[in-house]
Amino acid sequence: MIKLGKKTEAGALQAQTPIKSPSGFSIIWRELVRDKVALISLIFLILIVSFVYGISLILDQDEIVKVDLLSIYQPPNDQFILGTDYGGRDIFGQLIIGTRNSLSIAILVTLMTGIIGIAYGLISGYFGGHIDNMMMRVLDFFNILPFTMIVIAFVAIVPKYSVTTFSLIMTGFLWMGIARLIRSKALQEKELDYIQASKTLGSSNFKIIFTQLLPNCSSLIIVTMTLNLAANIGLESGLSFLGFGFPESTPSLGTLLSYATNPQTLEFRWWIWVPASILILLLMLSINNVGQALKRATDARQRRG
Amino acid sequence: MWKFSVRRTLIMIPQLILLSIIIFVLAQLMPGDALSGQIGPDVDPARLDEIREEMGWNDPWYEQYGRWVGGVVKGDFGDSFRFKMPVSELIGQRIMNTVWLSIVTLILTYLIAIPLGIVSGRYNDTWKDQLVTGYTYVGFATPLFIFALVMLWLFGFKLGWFPTSGSVTPGLVSGTFEHFMSKVYHLILPAFSMALITTYSTIQYLRNEIVDTKQKDFIITARAKGASEKRVYNRHILRNSLLPIAAFFGYEITGLIGGSIFIENIFGFPGMGQLLVESITLRDYSVLTATTLLFGVASIVGALISDIILSIVDPRIRIK
Amino acid sequence: MSYLEVKDLKIHFPIKGGLFSRTVGHIKAVDGVSFSLDKGKTYGLVGESGSGKTTTGRSIIGLNNITSGQVLFDGVDITNIKRAKSDVRKDIQMIFQDPYSSLNPKKRVIDIVSEPLRNFENLTRKEERKRVQELMELVGLSPESILKYPHEFSGGQRQRIGIARAIALKPKLIIADEPVSALDVSVQAQVLNFMKDIQKELDLTYLFISHDLGVIKHMCDQIGIMYKGRYVEEGTADDIFFNPQHIYTKRLVAAIPDIDPNKREEKRKFREEVKAEYEKSYNDYFDEEGLAYKLQPVSDTHLVALPEKG
Numbered sequence: 001m002i003k004l005g006k007k008t009e010a011g012a013l014q015a016q017t018p019i020k021s022p023s024g025f026s027i028i029w030r031e032l033v034r035d036k037v038a039l040i041s042l043i044f045l046i047l048i049v050s051f052v053y054g055i056s057l058i059l060d061q062d063e064i065v066k067v068d069l070l071s072i073y074q075p076p077n078d079q080f081i082l083g084t085d086y087g088g089r090d091i092f093g094q095l096i097i098g099t100r101n102s103l104s105i106a107i108l109v110t111l112m113t114g115i116i117g118i119a120y121g122l123i124s125g126y127f128g129g130h131i132d133n134m135m136m137r138v139l140d141f142f143n144i145l146p147f148t149m150i151v152i153a154f155v156a157i158v159p160k161y162s163v164t165t166f167s168l169i170m171t172g173f174l175w176m177g178i179a180r181l182i183r184s185k186a187l188q189e190k191e192l193d194y195i196q197a198s199k200t201l202g203s204s205n206f207k208i209i210f211t212q213l214l215p216n217c218s219s220l221i222i223v224t225m226t227l228n229l230a231a232n233i234g235l236e237s238g239l240s241f242l243g244f245g246f247p248e249s250t251p252s253l254g255t256l257l258s259y260a261t262n263p264q265t266l267e268f269r270w271w272i273w274v275p276a277s278i279l280i281l282l283l284m285l286s287i288n289n290v291g292q293a294l295k296r297a298t299d300a301r302q303r304r305g
Numbered sequence: 306m307w308k309f310s311v312r313r314t315l316i317m318i319p320q321l322i323l324l325s326i327i328i329f330v331l332a333q334l335m336p337g338d339a340l341s342g343q344i345g346p347d348v349d350p351a352r353l354d355e356i357r358e359e360m361g362w363n364d365p366w367y368e369q370y371g372r373w374v375g376g377v378v379k380g381d382f383g384d385s386f387r388f389k390m391p392v393s394e395l396i397g398q399r400i401m402n403t404v405w406l407s408i409v410t411l412i413l414t415y416l417i418a419i420p421l422g423i424v425s426g427r428y429n430d431t432w433k434d435q436l437v438t439g440y441t442y443v444g445f446a447t448p449l450f451i452f453a454l455v456m457l458w459l460f461g462f463k464l465g466w467f468p469t470s471g472s473v474t475p476g477l478v479s480g481t482f483e484h485f486m487s488k489v490y491h492l493i494l495p496a497f498s499m500a501l502i503t504t505y506s507t508i509q510y511l512r513n514e515i516v517d518t519k520q521k522d523f524i525i526t527a528r529a530k531g532a533s534e535k536r537v538y539n540r541h542i543l544r545n546s547l548l549p550i551a552a553f554f555g556y557e558i559t560g561l562i563g564g565s566i567f568i569e570n571i572f573g574f575p576g577m578g579q580l581l582v583e584s585i586t587l588r589d590y591s592v593l594t595a596t597t598l599l600f601g602v603a604s605i606v607g608a609l610i611s612d613i614i615l616s617i618v619d620p621r622i623r624i625k
Numbered sequence: 626m627s628y629l630e631v632k633d634l635k636i637h638f639p640i641k642g643g644l645f646s647r648t649v650g651h652i653k654a655v656d657g658v659s660f661s662l663d664k665g666k667t668y669g670l671v672g673e674s675g676s677g678k679t680t681t682g683r684s685i686i687g688l689n690n691i692t693s694g695q696v697l698f699d700g701v702d703i704t705n706i707k708r709a710k711s712d713v714r715k716d717i718q719m720i721f722q723d724p725y726s727s728l729n730p731k732k733r734v735i736d737i738v739s740e741p742l743r744n745f746e747n748l749t750r751k752e753e754r755k756r757v758q759e760l761m762e763l764v765g766l767s768p769e770s771i772l773k774y775p776h777e778f779s780g781g782q783r784q785r786i787g788i789a790r791a792i793a794l795k796p797k798l799i800i801a802d803e804p805v806s807a808l809d810v811s812v813q814a815q816v817l818n819f820m821k822d823i824q825k826e827l828d829l830t831y832l833f834i835s836h837d838l839g840v841i842k843h844m845c846d847q848i849g850i851m852y853k854g855r856y857v858e859e860g861t862a863d864d865i866f867f868n869p870q871h872i873y874t875k876r877l878v879a880a881i882p883d884i885d886p887n888k889r890e891e892k893r894k895f896r897e898e899v900k901a902e903y904e905k906s907y908n909d910y911f912d913e914e915g916l917a918y919k920l921q922p923v924s925d926t927h928l929v930a931l932p933e934k935g
Contacts, residue, residue, distance in 0.1 A: 193727035
């Protein structure tokens with residue numbers, strides 16, 4: 001690791017191409033590739049995401065959600081690969097559009113909760129003391145409330161309910177987990193001398209938080225956001241399943257599953273809810289696999305070699 | 306310890322006040338009021354306004370809030386205009402079902418988690434451990450409602466081993482043995498479905514705790530002194546690892562509430578979770594406020610209990 | 626005319642307790658410390674861990690809050706340096722003890738060294754790069770290595786990077802908090818000599834904090850000995866090393882290892898004598914709480930904490 005003396009030509013070359021820090025992305029990547037399960041998960045994810053977003057470009061959402069009373073509850077056949085629902089709508093099309101919608105909102109919510117949670121955690125941890133104390137009390141309160149209950153209650157009162165308001169409500173009650181993790185990391189990091197040094201060098205608190213502290217939380221952020229993404233897919237589909245997520249005109253994996261609340265559908269019309277269930281499971285499992293592999297890669301003690 | 310308990314209890318007061326204000330504001334923001342459902346051609350709108358005035362719905366918000374809190378403290382949540390009965394009575398019918406569901410789920414959770422966690426932690430990195438870890442992995446990634454749907458489909462519909470809805474077979478007289486057995490019978494499938502999924506966190510915690518404790522100096526010392534493996538586990542490791550888990554039950558309440566909303570709706574189980582969803586679809590706002598308030602209070606009190614028990618069991622957390 | 630003057634500095638940390646975390650007492654980390662530094666000289670602050678020497682240094686640059694007292698720099702009151710004008714802040718810089726944690730592991734050397742430049746000087750990318758390269762050369766590192774990350778350097782090299790960062794703004798006073806304690810002995814001398822070199826070159830004044838009297842002897846013109854937040858003795862290097870008056874100082878000086886193996890036995894005997902004296906006369910030098918008394922002058926340059934006469 002230690003390099004002494006004058007640089008040779010190779011050294012000069014090295015100086016131009018950036019060299020990664022020990023917890024840098026190259027190591028994470030190497031770990032990910034070495035972990036077979038995670039690698040398969042990643043390939044599966046890439047395939048499914050490109051397939052879903054690709055196909056949904058040529059599919060017409062309005063056409064799919066149009067009611068066709070002549071073809072109600074058709075089992076899978078040549079015309080409808082995965083059959084139809086009570087409105088004669090194509091399940092396969094709904095599955096594609098639904099996966100796209102579910103993924104999109106999960107990504108959106110993950111990013112928004114990430115931004116809020118990271119900022120909250122960094123500020124709370126960096127300043128510490130009374131500010132931290134107060135911010136943690138607020139966080140505790142949000143954390144105690146049962147998520148499903150409070151989201152349902154909010155969804156019920158929003159006058160102009162749409163996908164935007166839904167994602168905002170979800171974000172409002174999901175930022176606490178990452179905030180807490182980032183805060184404890186920030187509490188550790190801020191005691192280190194490089195933060196103290198920045199203070200003596202005249203950097204403002206704001207600058208220290210976002211240019212010194214934040215980069216050192218990056219691996220934690222990546223891991224947490226990946227795991228959150230999987231969780232958010234589950235939460236969205238759960239809420240849609242109960243009827244408090246996506247409106248029916250916007251299919252999602254959850255709205256497909258909500259057809260199964262009808263005992264007849266659950267018992268006899270598997271093609272409506274089983275494919276969506278399997279897709280949710282596969283998506284969540286593979287995202288989790290990738291997330292866990294990232295976690296191992298960033299934690300030197302757990303690294304596989 | 307006393308200091309921590311008192312301080313922790315004092316923190317709860319603003320939490321409760323904040324919760325009540327949020328729910329009150331939510332109730333105020335809800336479209337329409339209990340009378341809007343009665344608007345019809347034969348009802349005089351002026352008469353409705355009069356009623357509103359009489360009921361004090363035009364008073365400033367803090368007076369209304371004060372009245373509402375005063376009522377809630379006495380157990381008066383107003384009337385449900387859909388079910389045409391006092392909300393407290395309606396909740397009274399449902400709440401015990403949810404409480405029993407939660408208790409049975411909690412017991413099952415521990416019954417599954419403790420042996421699996423111990424095996425996994427004690428024989429870590431063997432095939433037994435990998436099996437358990439694989440289970441927690443899948444449990445972590447599986448949404449509760451999908452698992453519950455599959456359980457209902459398989460054991461309720463395909464195999465027909467368990468009832469597919471309700472909390473008791475209609476027509477049985479309350480208090481009889483058959484009535485009790487019927488209740489238990491209706492509880493098993495929902496409670497099992499929830500426990501099998503939610504137990505993963507407890508298993509993981511127990512496993513990690515045991516693996517960590519195994520390498521601590523005092524365990525190595527105990528071994529070096531010649532204590533039998535059984536004694537090391539029973540007297541040293543398990544005592545240290547199981548107590549915190551027992552204390553977690555308060556935190557579990559938040560999760561159980563979230564779970565019961567799904568489970569009760571999937572299994573047609575008449576409890577608070579189902580009531581919450583019904584109250585929204587029926588726009589029965591007095592019921593909605595009452596259920597959310599009760600759920601919220603239960604979670605806050607649960608966290609309080611767990612924090613205090615944990616502070617007794619594990620002095621480290623008191624420092625924060 | 627003293628360059629840096631510290632007057633009756635007190636730094637107390639509150640002890641929280643009780644039901645509402647109210648302050649129930651104070652830890653007196655620094656309790657009435659006064660000293661002054663001359664321009665271009667090195668002042669050594671010595672003491673065991675917990676004696677308050679690091680807290681003193683950190684409070685001057687604003688990393689610890691000052692409870693009471695006054696700090697004057699070049700005649701300007703900088704007691705509250707965080708609110709001070711930026712040119713004063715530029716003039717005082719710090720070198721940290723741990724070269725591993727004092728450099729942000731996620732930043733390249735160029736970003737680390739140019740951090741102060743970016744805060745105080747408006748340079749173009751090119752100028753900035755040139756300055757960093759000059760600084761790297763000045764501290765004896767290859768100017769090509771500015772794109773490397775800290776973990777690619779050895780401890781001594783990292784400390785040089787820390788020094789490059791500290792001198793980037795051409796400061797006048799540098800607070801060096803145990804700058805070599807984390808380094809191998811072989812590298813210590815290198816870094817110390819290098820610090821002496823740049824002191825001459827850049828006309829620097831050092832406040833040198835260390836627990837190592839050997840290092841202090843090598844570096845310092847004037848020395849203050851701290852114990853439990855108070856001064857026990859202050860004087861020139863000669864005063865402290867050849868004429869220690871306070872029993873605590875005597876014991877510290879006696880503990881300095883001697884390289885000559887022939888004197889080993891002699892040295893051991895001497896140490897035991899001092900220890901015996903220390904135990905016997907402890908009560909004469911410290912008050913009931915085990916703290917040092919106020920400083921009394923014994924010569925023009927030499928101050929010792931002794932009970933007031935009579």
